[in-house]
Amino acid sequence: xxxxxxxxxxxxxxAIIQFLETKALEGFPSNLSDSTHHIMTLQGKRLRxxxxxxxxxxxxxxxxxxxxxxxxxxxxxxxxxxxxxIMDKAPLRRGTVTVHEKYGVDKAIxxxxxxxxxxxxxLIKGNEDKAAVLIKSFLKMAQEVMEGQQxxxxxxxxxxxxxxxxxxxxxxxxxxxxxCACEIGAILxxxxxxxxxxxxxxGLYSGLAFQIMxxxxxxxxxxxxxxxxxxxxxLNKKTFLLINALKxxxxxxxxxxxxxxxxxxxxxxISGFQSLFREIGVAQIALDKMEELHDKSVDAVMSTSxxxxxxxxxxxxxxxxxxxxx
Amino acid sequence: xxxxxxxxxxxxxxAIIQFLETKALEGFPSNLSDSTHHIMTLQGKRLRxxxxxxxxxxxxxxxxxxxxxxxxxxxxxxxxxxxxxIMDKAPLRRGTVTVHEKYGVDKAIxxxxxxxxxxxxxLIKGNEDKAAVLIKSFLKMAQEVMEGQQxxxxxxxxxxxxxxxxxxxxxxxxxxxxxCACEIGAILxxxxxxxxxxxxxxGLYSGLAFQIMxxxxxxxxxxxxxxxxxxxxxLNKKTFLLINALKxxxxxxxxxxxxxxxxxxxxxxISGFQSLFREIGVAQIALDKMEELHDKSVDAVMSTSxxxxxxxxxxxxxxxxxxxxx
Numbered sequence: 221x222x223x224x225x226x227x228x229x230x231x232x233x234x235a236i237i238q239f240l241e242t243k244a245l246e247g248f249p250s251n252l253s254d255s256t257h258h259i260m261t262l263q264g265k266r267l268r269x270x271x272x273x274x275x276x277x278x279x280x281x282x283x284x285x286x287x288x289x290x291x292x293x294x295x296x297x298x299x300x301x302x303x304x305x306i307m308d309k310a311p312l313r314r315g316t317v318t319v320h321e322k323y324g325v326d327k328a329i330x331x332x333x334x335x336x337x338x339x340x341x342x343l344i345k346g347n348e349d350k351a352a353v354l355i356k357s358f359l360k361m362a363q364e365v366m367e368g369q370q371x372x373x374x375x376x377x378x379x380x381x382x383x384x385x386x387x388x389x390x391x392x393x394x395x396x397x398x399x400c401a402c403e404i405g406a407i408l409x410x411x412x413x414x415x416x417x418x419x420x421x422x423g424l425y426s427g428l429a430f431q432i433m434x435x436x437x438x439x440x441x442x443x444x445x446x447x448x449x450x451x452x453x454x455l456n457k458k459t460f461l462l463i464n465a466l467k468x469x470x471x472x473x474x475x476x477x478x479x480x481x482x483x484x485x486x487x488x489x490i491s492g493f494q495s496l497f498r499e500i501g502v503a504q505i506a507l508d509k510m511e512e513l514h515d516k517s518v519d520a521v522m523s524t525s526x527x528x529x530x531x532x533x534x535x536x537x538x539x540x541x542x543x544x545x546x
Numbered sequence: 547x548x549x550x551x552x553x554x555x556x557x558x559x560x561a562i563i564q565f566l567e568t569k570a571l572e573g574f575p576s577n578l579s580d581s582t583h584h585i586m587t588l589q590g591k592r593l594r595x596x597x598x599x600x601x602x603x604x605x606x607x608x609x610x611x612x613x614x615x616x617x618x619x620x621x622x623x624x625x626x627x628x629x630x631x632i633m634d635k636a637p638l639r640r641g642t643v644t645v646h647e648k649y650g651v652d653k654a655i656x657x658x659x660x661x662x663x664x665x666x667x668x669l670i671k672g673n674e675d676k677a678a679v680l681i682k683s684f685l686k687m688a689q690e691v692m693e694g695q696q697x698x699x700x701x702x703x704x705x706x707x708x709x710x711x712x713x714x715x716x717x718x719x720x721x722x723x724x725x726c727a728c729e730i731g732a733i734l735x736x737x738x739x740x741x742x743x744x745x746x747x748x749g750l751y752s753g754l755a756f757q758i759m760x761x762x763x764x765x766x767x768x769x770x771x772x773x774x775x776x777x778x779x780x781l782n783k784k785t786f787l788l789i790n791a792l793k794x795x796x797x798x799x800x801x802x803x804x805x806x807x808x809x810x811x812x813x814x815x816i817s818g819f820q821s822l823f824r825e826i827g828v829a830q831i832a833l834d835k836m837e838e839l840h841d842k843s844v845d846a847v848m849s850t851s852x853x854x855x856x857x858x859x860x861x862x863x864x865x866x867x868x869x870x871x872x
Contacts, residue, residue, distance in 0.1 A: 249693035251700065303659060307652045326633045326699055329655065333629060334692035336662055337685045344678060351678035352670060359663045366660035367575035373652055374577065 225536040232270045255323045255331040269294040272405045278530035279409020292342035299335035361400035368392025395427030425517035426538045429510045435459040450490035464502040551862040558596045581649045581657040595620040598731045604856035605735020618668035625661035687726035694718025721753030751843035752864045755836045761785040776816035790828040
């Protein structure tokens with residue numbers, strides 16, 4: 221079974237890459253094509269466009285018909301990466317130089333600014349009859365992503381962040397994009413408003429679990445694939461793990477954390493936090509939270525009118541989103 | 547007659563400011579409202595939303611009905627100002643601190659990123675039946691503005707810029723927004739495709755003349771309103787005047803210009819270029835070009851099916867755009 225869905229994802233990904241290389245930037249400003257091509261063709265899992273295709277296919281829409289809208293979601297996602305990398309002053313993304321490092325900050329700003337309207341153009345391409353409803357979903361998502369990005373930046377200097385504030389931030393910054401991707405697939409397939417909402421929920425819960433897994437893997441991940449473990453720890457980043465650790469720590473554990481925030485020996489800092497997180501039980505809290513969110517995502521899919529086969533495919537996709545090790 | 551159109555514009559502007567203060571940011575991310583409100587409420591002529599209202603009114607659409615789309619154009623314009631000011635490292639805009647100076651570059655980037663989707667939401671508000679056609683016009687414009695911005699930045703380091711390249715840049719960066727504003731007003735009014743195109747042309751030619759006037763006033767403007775004369779000259783900025791001067795100068799005049807580029811005495815530099823521009827005749831070239839563009843804008847309006855009264859109003863509006871002294 222697993223091989224089937226894995227092979228299926230590879231086929232979808234190939235079709236996505238093919239479209240990105242040929243048609244995705246048609247009509248795009250020629251003097252911004254190089255920088256846009258640079259970010260769009262970095263290696264990636266392409267989870268967001270894949271889930272658009274999968275949901276649309278579940279309602280009988282062909283890959284070709286759904287592709288521009290799927291790529292729309294991917295272009296939007298990559299626009300946010302270009303601007304986020306500027307704000308994070310990140311030199312590299314997936315091992316490759318970032319757009320602002322390669323082309324300068326000014327061009328990176330303008331590149332993102334052109335990618336956003338382009339993504340909306342792709343969304344309605346061939347779907348003019350559904351333009352208003354597709355765009356309504358997309359614009360709500362786009363503004364929520366910006367709201368989430370702003371919260372994320374504010375958290376850096378905010379004294380304390382509650383678990384609820386954190387969950388709201390990742391809902392906005394990361395998860396609504398998965399929700400919107402699924403909703404758009406459903407809209408393309410002329411799904412009922414109820415099914416649109418349930419598939420949005422599937423994407424939203426999967427996206428929340430995905431982000432908590434991201435936080436979890438940064439600390440407890442497998443480094444066989446060369447991913448640096450402990451990046452968030454070294455930055456004292458307010459992740460799901462750290463926020464829960466601060467919430468559940470006793471006085472002595474809090475004191476050790478305060479010391480670790482100032483620790484300059486990187487190895488000691490990382491292993492110190494790993495031990496503390498296990499001791500306080502936040503590794504388990506994270507695993508439990510992901511389980512809870514995964515269950516909700518499954519419930520959402522199961523309550524749709526999709527065929528059993530299509531429900532199974534989406535649930536397996538959600539599991540693959542979680543089961544990754546990098 | 548002039549009093550009538552002037553009064554008319556003041557009434558439109560009041561209605562625009564009223565909407566900006568009350569409804570324009572409904573549904574906007576709360577944590578980005580302060581920075582967005584800051585740029586949106588700076589003093590300005592509000593020419594772009596006014597022309598949307600005027601064209602729409604010409605086709606029988608009420609101010610209330612056309613207002614969200616008019617504000618959409620203004621929000622988009624202000625988004626470009628927020629990001630342009632970052633790239634220009636401008637501390638002030640219209641005498642007030644810029645968004646990135648007040649709120650930091652990161653928040654200014656995210657603010658603009660949220661304003662762009664918000665502007666599209668305003669565009670289709672109440673116009674869901676026309677969503678696809680409105681958005682098609684808007685997205686084409688948005689991408690062209692980014693293309694123009696990129697050319698403008700490239701011109702700074704480009705050895706030579708031809709008059710044609712310059713005209714293309716200002717067409718993209720400045721004029722298509724006026725064209726789109728007029729086209730959108732016409733779409734709202736269910737104008738024929740021919741009238742939509744002619745009104746787009748009216749906006750485009752008016753916008754081109756407007757930008758050349760901008761260049762002209764920087765060098766030959768009236769400083770009674772406190773506007774600094776010669777800002778472009780001090781930056782060696784490749785304006786319509788400078789590009790034409792370089793094109794038409796003889797060997798001796800070129801040599802004097804090369805010297806003036808290096809001149810450190812600001813007064814000497816400004817008066818030196820003013821004399822040279824007059825001597826070479828580029829002040830007249832600019833005035834002739836504006837006249838030519840203005841004539842084209844009048845021809846475009848006159849060939850529409852608008853009433854004589856509405857044609858006159860638009861032509862007077864175009865003249866007011868040009869007749870300004872600041």
